[in-house]
Amino acid sequence: MPTLIIGNKNYSSWSLRPWLVLRHLGLEFEEVRLSLGSPDFHTELKRYSQAGRVPVFQDDLGSIWDSLAICEFLAERHPLLWPDEPYQRAMARAYVCEMHSGFAALRAELPMNCRAQQRRVEPSQAALADIARIEQIWQQCIEHHAEEGPWLFGRFGIIDAFFAPVAIRFNGYQLGLAHNSHEYIKLHLSNPLLQEWIAAGQAESEVILREEVGA
Ligand SMILES: N[C@@H](CCC(=O)N[C@@H](CS)C(=O)NCC(=O)O)C(=O)O
The missing domain is CATH 1.20.1050.10 (Glutathione S-transferase Yfyf (Class Pi); Chain A, domain 2)
Incomplete structure (x- = not known):
């Protein structure tokens, strides 16, 4: 199952973008929410990406660590x-x-x-x-x-x-x-x-x- 690693929904505007595209497409994915600014944020995030930022999308091909790159990746299969x-x-x-x-x-x-x-x-x-x-x-x-x-x-x-x-x-x-x-x-x-x-x-x-x- 693909995974989207996001920040707080209240504040993380970058996380919202690919989340909305994934949900709009009706794709199933697991959501991992990390708390921005918490002491564990960067330690936990390192399991998915070294870039230190959310969102990160992960599927069996690997990780994608930028909101636009994630959306472009989805658009390869969903050109609409x-x-x-x-x-x-x-x-x-x-x-x-x-x-x-x-x-x-x-x-x-x-x-x-x-x-x-x-x-x-x-x-x-x-x-x-x-x-x-x-x-x-x-x-x-x-x-x-x-x-x-x-x-x-x-x-x-x-x-x-x-x-x-x-x-x-x-x-x-x-x-x-x-x-x-x-x-x-x-x-x-x-x-x-x-x-x-x-x-x-x-x-x-x-x-x-x-x-x-x-x-
Ligand atoms: N250009 C990146 C920006 C991502 C970004 O700045 N994410 C913020 C949260 S909305 C973040 O992870 N901040 C963590 C930090 O700066 O410690 C993208 O489009 O994904």
Whole structure:
């Protein structure tokens, strides 16, 4: 049975992405949850990967220790996870790469926290610029693909899994977002799989103070 090693559901945005893709595909896998910041986290994680980060996916071929690499591995066997047409596929990948390697201010200032609901925050100019760019991406994708379905490229794909933690973040803080962004956030929050993750995150007992932001 494949295994996905994840961090706390309340806080681990990187873990959520491949988990959502695996569950969306209906694949069976064992889940191993390690508690971020606990004294045993790195010792236990070393059994699966030397990279020191979650998520890690393990099957009989070996370990994959990065959220995007895991999703790409799944897409090799499940090509519907990316758009059909090559240029659309490249665009979806470019947006996912932007998310995977960027938006540092947003990540630092507005951590994913399933328990946060519309907390008051004062984002820096850099975080506001990250938020504006994400809203622009969503707006462009939704406008172009509205006829194919409600997700960013019509049907649910890796790009939506990559922005799912952002939907949780945007719901967690008061940010004055555009109407279309709220619609896309609502779509994520009404996904039963994401609801399952959020409920499990909210039920966790650990509190990581540096991830608790806003009032
Ligand atoms: N680029 C990596 C980032 C993974 C990452 O930063 N994971 C965090 C948790 S969300 C982690 O394992 N942190 C442990 C630590 O820094 O000690 C990916 O996409 O998988």
